[in-house]
Amino acid sequence: MRRLLAILIPGLLLLTACGGSPAAPEPTSQTAGDTAKFDSLKLTDNGDKKAPGVDFAKPLDVTEPTIKVVTEGDGDRVKANQIANISILAVNGADGSTLEDTFSAEPEPLELNDELKTGSPVIYNAFVGTKVGSSLALAIPGQPAAQG
Template identity: 40%
Template sequence: MRKALTLALPLLLVLSACGGDTGDAELKTSGDAAILESVRVEGGSDVEAPEVTFESPLDVTGPAAATITAGDGEAIADGDRVSFHLVGLNAEDGTVLGDTYSAEPQTLDLIEKLQEDDPELYEVLVGTTIGSQIAYTNVIEGQEPQQLIVMQVLSAEAAPPVPPEPEVLSPEAVEELDADGQLPTFTFDNDDAPVIEIPDNEPSDDLVIKVLEAGDGEVITEEDTIAANYAGWRWEDGEQFDSSYPGGEPIEFPLSGVIEGWTKGLAGQTVGSKVLLVIPSPMAYGDPAAEGRPSGTLAFYVEIVEKVAAE
């Protein structure tokens, strides 16, 4: 349930080979872009990652974005949805950590949320041309090594209207869904791991929080770190995508560093509680989600084992 970071962040690569003459197109920069001056991109295509080189190590001191190679397509506008491929590299030694070129392109909407969350990336993307290569990096707390992401912008079109932001469903509405049999139920296998049964109805557009069993421990807040046993499933097909139970021990998470549905769904609960969360995609990983993340509405069983003391 951790936030999608690093390789899940947007980065683009061009429709054709990289490098070469940038013509009259503008090479845009934002943030601490001086650290990206040595980045070079060569070769590659829309199905094969390019070669990215730079003077290592990159001194990643803050967010930075820069157009490395300008494409010859139309300019990208605010409100567009861009599709892209990316390659991620170790910022210390240039080792390739992975790329998305063998999968479907990822998408990113240039809307207010991106402008708030990643203003440097937003600033460089708006006005950049289709086909451009864009380098992006940021300091991710607790991540070693830091990463350099290089994106190839494949296309851009007007993004669909932004749906209303989901809210936390009222306890009365949750009770009504439960009474109507519209919420998941759980049984437990021989290892006491939860097994879910998801009903056939469409999930709520809002965050569902149902306390299955209330604990008698401390109340936790959004700033706390907790240890929890949990399992998560996609609503769409019931596929389990994550679970702490095979490891036999609860896992620690700061509630400030997980998806919004976990933060809002668990803050205010007490240690010892067992909770069902049905999390709409905007409060989870999105739909479609970044590669390697589950898409759409997610259901979680969470047992809050402990509030972890600050060091």
């Protein structure tokens, strides 16, 4: 569960769907939010077990959760009730600094079940229908600073 918490970090989160186990057919991946914010996003392949290089116009600022497939994989489509194995790169949307990188470890399982569909529909709808090997970008609005 520690890895899934990275989804709540403000900024840009890259998720790579690495594989899954069989289940029922589903539609294609659904984008959410102002996906034009990702128009400047460029990924560079850094090889196996390494996070991709990420470049984007800074600051990246969104007012709602925004998700988009950046690079489509060439595997089968991920289906509902599968377990997607994902790697995460979380970066700060203001300056691009790395907040979390799980690419050097084994991919983390993300169960695409009804609990995720209800609790995080944006994430569920983005993964279900995505091809295995795809890279997805997710931006979450930052938390306002506390006034004192």
